[in-house]
Amino acid sequence: MKGTISDVTGLRVLETNFTSGKNKRRFSKPDGKPDFAKLAKLPTVLVAEYDQHPEVPVQIGFLQPPEFKVLDRSVYIPVFNASVLQAHPDLFGIQEGESRDTHWAVKDGSLFQKLNTLFKSNPELLQPPTATFNEVNPHKIAVMMPFKTEFHDAYDAIKQACQDEGFESVRVDELHDPVDISQQVLDLIRSSKYVIVDTSGHNPNVFFETGFAVGIGKKYIPLTSTPELRMPFDIQNTRFIKYDNDQNGRNKLKADLSKTLQTLKQ
Structure with missing residues (x-):
């Protein structure tokens, strides 16, 4: 799977230059059109065209019907750069030209087995980067949540709970360094002791940031004010702090978060 999520139901699905005839027949309807119900059951590699941009992130998950514009991303499979795909094209069945051609292809073999092989031979992909990132501040907590006005008061409650327990909470919109904001988010997570993630409304950025935090081994505290929304498959059994946004x-x-932080300090 390549390209942005909004591209996936376009015409470039199961093209025979990147999908074998066998797989095309297997995942097509009798009229020759793609069978999206079957495709939705396959784990998916989502990445933008990376021929000239090997730094773009690679995400793993399942595209959600009926519109297939949302990736139910695995937060336990770490996000990695597309340079890894460039280095291992045979492992993933990537053919010449695929990295610069937006499409949805089906490859042979088990994606999870391929990833297992990749991570076993490249364990550094599962570890926190050792480059020039800030050391972890034991008193700092990164907060990942929607920036909408309706959540300002919720963030005030989060900040107060952190302060009461001896922590400084930091949200990326409070930082003003003249650097790339995406990189700033990742650096904030890396340099924090814990990460609070508010998945209210299923903000895709928050899910991405949750996955990154899990991938580098950070303890995270999940919150939600919309528990009625179905959580991604691999965090459905996680104990969330649920709250009403009033x-x-x-x-x-504030009280529940304080208790959780007290437990983490023990």
């Missing part, structure tokens, strides 16, 4: 609910959020 005054009483935010007071309870």
Whole structure:
């Protein structure tokens, strides 16, 4: 799978230059059109065209019907750069020209087995980067959440709970360094002791940031004010702090978060 999520239901699905005839027949309807119900059951590699941009992130998950514009991303499979795909084209069945051609292809073999092989032979992909990133601040907590106005008061409750337990909470919009904001988010997660993630409304950036935090071994505290929304498959059994986004609910959020932070300090 390549390209942005909004591209996936376009015409470039199961083209025979990148998908074998056998797989094309297997995942097509009798009329020759792609069978998206079957395709949705396959684990998917989502990455933008990376021929000239090997630094773009690679995500693993399942595309969600009916529109296939949302990737139910695995937060336990770390995000890695497309340079890894460039270095291992045979492992992933990547053919000449695929890295510069947006499409949805089906490859032979088990993706999870391929990833297992990759991570066993490249264990550094599962470890925190050792480059020039800030050392971990034991008193700092990164907060990943929607920036919408409706969550400002919830963030105030989070900040107060962190402060009460001796931590400084930091959200990326509070930083003003003249650097790339995407890199700033990752650096903030790396340099923090813990990460709080508020998945309210299923913000895709928050899920991406949760996956990155898990991938580098950070302990994270998940919150949500929309528990009725179905969580991604690999965090469905995680214990969330659930809150109502009103005054009483935010007071309870502050109390529950304080108790969780107290537990982590023990």
